[in-house]
Amino acid sequence: MRFSFFLKEAMRSVNRNAIPSFAAVASxxxxxxxxxxxxxxxxxxxxxxxxxxxxxxxxVFLKTDATKSxxxxxxxxxxxxxxxxxxxxxxxxxxxYQQEKKRNPEAYQLLGSNPLPDTFRVTPDKADNALKxxxxxxxxxxxxxxxxxxxAIEKVENRKDQTGKILTATRVVKLAxxxxxxxLVIASILLISNTIRLSxxxxxxxxxxxxxxxxxxxxxxxxxxxxxxxxxxxxGVVAILLLLVGKIALIxxxxxxxxxxxxxxxxxxxxxxxxxxxxxxxVSGLGAGLSLRRFLRV
Amino acid sequence: xxxxxxxxxxxxxxxxxxxxxxxxxxxxxxxxxxxxxxxxGLENATFSIQRGEFVFLVGxxxxxxxxIMRLLIKEHEPTSGTIRVAGHDLSALDRKKxxxxxxxxxxxxxxxxxxxxRTVHDNVAYAxxxxxxxxxxxxxxxxxxxxxxxxxxxxxxxPDQLSGGEQQRVAVARAFVNHPPLLIADEPTGNxxxxxxxxxxxxxxxxxxxxxxxxxxxHDHAMVDxxxxxxIELSGGKVIRDELTGAYREGExxxxxxxxxxxxxxxxxxxxxxxxxxxxxxxx
Numbered sequence: 333m334r335f336s337f338f339l340k341e342a343m344r345s346v347n348r349n350a351i352p353s354f355a356a357v358a359s360x361x362x363x364x365x366x367x368x369x370x371x372x373x374x375x376x377x378x379x380x381x382x383x384x385x386x387x388x389x390x391x392v393f394l395k396t397d398a399t400k401s402x403x404x405x406x407x408x409x410x411x412x413x414x415x416x417x418x419x420x421x422x423x424x425x426x427x428x429y430q431q432e433k434k435r436n437p438e439a440y441q442l443l444g445s446n447p448l449p450d451t452f453r454v455t456p457d458k459a460d461n462a463l464k465x466x467x468x469x470x471x472x473x474x475x476x477x478x479x480x481x482x483x484a485i486e487k488v489e490n491r492k493d494q495t496g497k498i499l500t501a502t503r504v505v506k507l508a509x510x511x512x513x514x515x516l517v518i519a520s521i522l523l524i525s526n527t528i529r530l531s532x533x534x535x536x537x538x539x540x541x542x543x544x545x546x547x548x549x550x551x552x553x554x555x556x557x558x559x560x561x562x563x564x565x566x567x568g569v570v571a572i573l574l575l576l577v578g579k580i581a582l583i584x585x586x587x588x589x590x591x592x593x594x595x596x597x598x599x600x601x602x603x604x605x606x607x608x609x610x611x612x613x614x615v616s617g618l619g620a621g622l623s624l625r626r627f628l629r630v
Numbered sequence: 631x632x633x634x635x636x637x638x639x640x641x642x643x644x645x646x647x648x649x650x651x652x653x654x655x656x657x658x659x660x661x662x663x664x665x666x667x668x669x670x671g672l673e674n675a676t677f678s679i680q681r682g683e684f685v686f687l688v689g690x691x692x693x694x695x696x697x698i699m700r701l702l703i704k705e706h707e708p709t710s711g712t713i714r715v716a717g718h719d720l721s722a723l724d725r726k727k728x729x730x731x732x733x734x735x736x737x738x739x740x741x742x743x744x745x746x747x748r749t750v751h752d753n754v755a756y757a758x759x760x761x762x763x764x765x766x767x768x769x770x771x772x773x774x775x776x777x778x779x780x781x782x783x784x785x786x787x788x789p790d791q792l793s794g795g796e797q798q799r800v801a802v803a804r805a806f807v808n809h810p811p812l813l814i815a816d817e818p819t820g821n822x823x824x825x826x827x828x829x830x831x832x833x834x835x836x837x838x839x840x841x842x843x844x845x846x847x848x849h850d851h852a853m854v855d856x857x858x859x860x861x862i863e864l865s866g867g868k869v870i871r872d873e874l875t876g877a878y879r880e881g882e883x884x885x886x887x888x889x890x891x892x893x894x895x896x897x898x899x900x901x902x903x904x905x906x907x908x909x910x911x912x913x914x
Contacts, residue, residue, distance in 0.1 A: 337759065348747040541743045544703065545804065546733035547760040548726075 341555035342562060345535075352531035353563055359527045360567025360616060361574070363520040364608050368575040370516055374509045375599055381502035385459035388498060390466050390490045392452040396425075402484035403450055409482055410452055414468055416461040421453040449486060459499060466490045521615065528560065528619045532627060539627045549628050557621045564616025568609040575605065653717030654678040655812055655843045656702065661711035663697050663867075671697035673867040674711070679845060679860075681811075684838040686854050687847040688878055689864035695847035697867070699816045702845075703737060704728050716811070733761050736805030736813035736842070738834075740820040742797045744789040744804075750776065751785045754804045761808065771807055779803040779833060795826030802833050806842070813837060814845045819853065827853060854878040 346353050394406060403422070410420050423431075428448040433440040454469075456462045470478040470488040480488060532539075542552045579601060599607075656679040663671040672694045679685050687695045700706045701713055704720055713720045715731075723731055744753050754775060755768045763771075776782055779799040789797055798818060805813055815834060819827035831846075831853055838844040848854065854861060854877060861876030862869060 345747065537743075538745055538747070541745055542756070542760070543729070544732065544737055544743065545757050545760055546729045546731075546735075548729045551729075551760060 338554040338558055342558035345555060345559055346562060349531065349535070352527075352534060353559075356524075356527045356531055356560075356563045356616070357567040357570070359523050360564055360612050361571045363523055364568055364571035364612050365574055366516060367520060367611075368571065368604065368608055369578075370513065371604060372599060374513050377509050378506055381505045384498055385502050386455070388456065388459045388462045388490070388495050390454045390456065390462060390469070390488065392454060392469060392485055393487045393489065394450040394452075394484050395486045396447070396449045398450055398484045406452065406482050406484055410454060410469075414465070416456050416458070416465045416468065417454055418457040419455040421455075423451045423453060425450050459502075462490055462495050462499075524615055525619050525623065528616070528623050532556070532620070532623050536627045539624070543628065552628065553621055553624055556624050557617050560620030561613050561617040564613045565609070567616075568612035571612070572605050572609060576601075653714070655681050655683075655716055656845065657712075657714040657717075658698070659712045659714070661701065661708045661713055663694075663701060663706060664709045670867045671706075672701070672708070675864075675867070675869050676711075677862055677869055677872055679843060681843055682838070682841055684835065684844045684857075684859045685846070686857075686859055686861045686876070687845065687864065688849060688854060688861055690849065693864040694867040695864060696816055698864075699814055699847055702814055703732060703735060729760075733808060734810050734812065736802075736808070736810040736837075738798070738801050738805050738813070738815035738818045740817035742789070742794075742801045742821075744797055744800055746789055749786050749788055750781055750792070750800050753789070753800055754807050757804045757807050775803045775807045778806075778836075780829075793826075794822050795829060798822060798826075798830050799833065802830065802837070806837050809840075810842065812843045812845070814847075816847045817849070818846060819848065819850050824852065831857065851878040 392406065392410070394402065398406075407420065407422065410417060425446055425448055428451060429440070429446045432448065454465065456465045466488055468481075469485070470480050473479050478488070480486075539552055656677075658675050658677050661675045662673050665671055675694070675698070687698060689695055697706070701708055701720075702715070704723065707721065716734075720731075745756060748756065751772055754772050755763075758768050758771060773782070773785075776785060779802055781796065781799055781803065784792060784796060789800065792800065798821075802815075802818070805815075813834070818834070819830050822830065827850060834844050834846060835857070858875045858877070861871065861873050861878070863871035863876075
């Protein structure tokens, strides 16, 4: 009886306040649409930045005369005794020669013999740790020159300038995306709460009368909360339908051509949609209940 | 023993020892209200109103009539002094309990304060729904009270489709549908023409005769002079006059008009009235 009464009250007020209700639904639609587009975009961009960071490597070149036992020793050294190591790939002299020959056949024709050393390509556990890993493998001595931790190592290299640039660029991209996303979320919350407040403000006299008749705060509040939930759900559904249309019409045909759109790290559509729906319902209902507080002090 | 005799005896008993027997419905003791702006709303006001009385609060605009009303519905707190309603100190009333307290009051305002989105019927029914009244309850009481106030034909109209007098009748019906022990009206005829005002006052008088204590703030001279009820006059926040059968201004002569006005009214049904403290038990 109680709930059906509140529900009836909420529906009555949706009907009788058509224009504010429409404004509330419209603001939810716009917000959910914008978020629904930007969340995957932010994720894809961040994913791309992370992928670039994944390519940061530390090359450990062995001496050209390194024996098989030297190779084995350095390998255990890298895998077991060094920190920040993610993945170790061994590239032997011959493999390196084949690769380089393919890339630059004339030069290697001239060269005749194989000048390349055995190499370990070490991927750090995190891209940001690339420089630390290098310091560990070739500590800087007091005089400023580097000495390698194993005599069989000729040189430890991480294409320094490149690594630094990649790290900075991707960090900026990630930060910008994070800022953009936070701004969007803040803007959405402000937009919705403002709409709610406006619609409540036009009905503050009604609330005042209810209080004078002896209605408890929650007796007044429930219909408003239910109304918020109903309007939020309505707006959420409309926006989600629009997103679905956009996905089917625009994104899906392009997905096969652009890796960015199909990036595996992006959120699945179902999850995205349910999150947005829950958020629009939650924010509207909660917003209505909280905004009412001001008017209940009669 | 005839029921009317018992009623008379009850009344005698309360008259004999009013203070110990039955607490006053309203009691203001040295109440002062100063607003944050520095204005004084009420200054050392002391008066009491007994059960079943019909009292006019008169005075110029800003004399403190509305302040008394606001204090009574606990919209404001007094700066000092105590207000007792049915023997209970209002300052001891928790904020959360204010809604339950207000259900014991019928409140009528100058601007009617009806819910614009509801029909006449639903406006009155809301007062019952608030208290958890069932559908059966509403079906039984609302048409009754609307018949009493002469609104049976306007059941499904919205407030903006009614005249001022009709809207005020709805407000009175809403105030009285719970049969509150105390009904307070702040300028109930302030927005109405004299003819309509009489109708509203008759309604309030009829309600008063069912045993409800009625307190009316007004500056309607003619009405006060005609009705010859108790008058409490305020000026600058102070009580300057308290007469049992007063006129709007001191020294005016009774015209006896009100008697003629009320001649058509049925005699009050004699019945035993409960202690106002019992009537107010919801909140305390």
